[in-house]
Amino acid sequence: MKSLFCFLWCVFIFSVGNAQEIKPLYQTKKIVPDSLITTIYLDTVALNDTFFKIVNQQGFVLQDSLYSVDFNTAALTFLQPLKDTLTVSYLNYPDFLTKTYALYDTKRIVPNKDGAYIFTVPEKQTSAFTPFDGLNTNGSISRGITVGNNQNLVTNSNLDLQIVGNLSDNIQIRASLQDSNVPLQNGGYSQKMDEFDQIFMELFSTNWSVKAGDLFLENRTSRFLNFNKKVQGISATLQFENEKSKTTIETAAALVRGQYAKSEFVGQEGNQGPYKLKGSGNQLYILIISGSESVYVNGRKLTRGEQNDYVIDYNSGEIRFTTLFPITSDMRIVIEYQYTDRNYTRFLGYGGIKHEREKWNIAGYVYTETDLKNQPLQQNLNKEQIDILKQAGDSTALMMAPSAYPDSYSENKTLYKKVIENGYEFYQYSNNPNDTLYMVSFSYVGPNNGNYRLANASTIGKIYEFTEPENGILQGDYEPLIQLIAPTRLTLATVLGAYKPKDYTSVDFELGFSNNDQNLFSPIDDEDNKGFAAHINATHRVLNNKWKIDVFGNLQFISNNFQTIERLYSIEFDRD
Secondary structure, X not given: OHHHHHHHHHHHHHHHHHHHHOOOOXXXXXXXXXOOOOEEEOOOOOEEEEEEEEEOOOOOEOOHHHEEEEOOOOEEEEXXXXXXXXXXXXXXXXXXXXXXXXXXXXXXXXXXXXXHHHHOOOOOOOOOOOOOOOOEEEEEEEEEEEEEOOEEEEEEEEEEEEEEEEOOOOOEEEEXXXXXXXXXXXXXXXXXXXXXXXXXXXXXXXXXXXEEEEEEEEEOOOOOOXXXXXXEEEEEEEEEEOOOEEEEEEEEEEEEOOEEEEEEEEOOOOOOOOEEOOOOOOOOOOOEOOOOOEEEEOOEEOOEOOOOOEEEEOOOOEXXXXXXXXXXXXXXXXXXXXXXXXXXXXXXXXXXXXXEEOOEEEEEEEEEEEEEEEEEOOOOOOHHHHHHHHHHOOOHHHOEEEOOEEOOOOOOOOOEEEEEEOOEXXXXXXXXXXXXXXXXXXXXOOOOOEOEEEEEOOOOOOEEEEOOOEOOEOOEOEEOEEEOOOOOEEEEEEEEEEEEEEOOEEEEEEEEXXXXXXXXXXXXXXXXXXXXXXXEEEEEEEEXXXXXXXXXXXXXXXXXXXXXXXXXXXXXXXXX
16 A cells, blocks of 8 residues: 555656646746847747737737737837837747757757868868958048139148948947048038048947047936037947846046037027027037037927028027928027037046846946146136136136236237326226337126226227226226136036836936036135935836726935036926
8 A cells, every 4th residue: 555655646746747847838028128129039939820919017008000020930020119118928839839850869960061070180271361351441532722813722631431340250340530621510501410520430349349539428327417428539338248137337538529508598489590509608609519409499309400490500609490490489499509618628537337137227327527727728827817716716706817918019909008097006098109018808897897998999909998986886897807717527426226026016216426616726615516316216006907006106306516417307397
């Protein structure tokens, strides 16, 4: 009896073991479509076309018009980009219909050519690799001359070279070299344009890439460190990937070509433009970086081009709307752009790392943009001016310095002499070569805030004259001062992550820290440089049957001193 019981127990264990090895025909797979990869292979064998269904993260069935399925190859193709976690359910054929049958062991079968070497001694093989094989180049180079009855003979030169191909079996190259002796930006009258004086080169392989030259840096993953910049420098990206995880490392170092600015105004009825764009300090004459603008009207983004919505003159900083997009007085116009701001040589450093797994991911990014205070470009700072900046702190009103300096006489210059009269020392216009003359620049300081007023603007240079105060009240609008520009630095660091333990449960967060110094020369007013920001978002489905109920929460904190690179909220956030 005991032997019979042991026998039945062994048969039961063997049956359960076999039952566990049977692969169910109904399969379920979770996928996250990539915007760059529109075709996903669900299996290695054909699928049964009698059952197929896709459900999104909210539990709704995806429409057939959004995708197509090739059941013979098990290929799922999305007809438009989708950014969602999808659950695909499908039906397999039984294994005996799809598995491969072979008379002999396939591991012991070799091709005829390889099998011949089993019985013969192979000859010494030479390397078949040819350097720069498959490297394609195209472009043009031109030489010309320009001559006229009112100008000298000059030569012109233009280069346009494109390089694409393989440097080796694993390394590929892309390069664009464009140069012109007329470095003018494109007028923006076409939707696509070629930039002059551009050098771009990229070396890349399966898991890494290195770019150098004129680059476009961008981060749209982070909420607080959201930016895009056109720069000149070098960047690198490295990826480590396996079946369970993916790690991406990116870094960049460059010189900044411009800084971010935004103009907001209401359209004028029937006025298509041009509308003038200004710098972040309300500068009127700025040079816009080609292709850096984003134009929104009533929250909708417009398209550049003569046959579209608007055209822009980058050299004069003006935008004009086409007749295809009439402007009215109730239109809210917002324009974001980058303009050249070259008061100092500006350096940019950027780095980040992101680790992704099936249920969670975490990332960290660091960004710094700083002026090199010892390398001014549009101003030559002397010791006295540097001392003024050291005492000014963050106040631009205190960053004013005397502008007068001794100069030699010339009939083409507007010069002044120093005069002491009625207890006042001031500058007076003089064209007498025997006087001690000064070159003086005057700045507008507002009504009744200065001692000088504009006396004559019809000469070669504007002439300013001193006016005595009356009853202690200043009578002029100008002062012999120049505005000094202080070097600045902005540093941002963020840590963000997400956790999704279940299909309808997710938590994501981000912490941000900023350090914004408006005057690197001065430690004054540095107590408001640092800022902090945090954001957390959570979603959980508490009921998932005939009725679906989701509970969600969103919390965001931003300190007053926290500074971002670009706008933090949507373009219509203030109005919403």
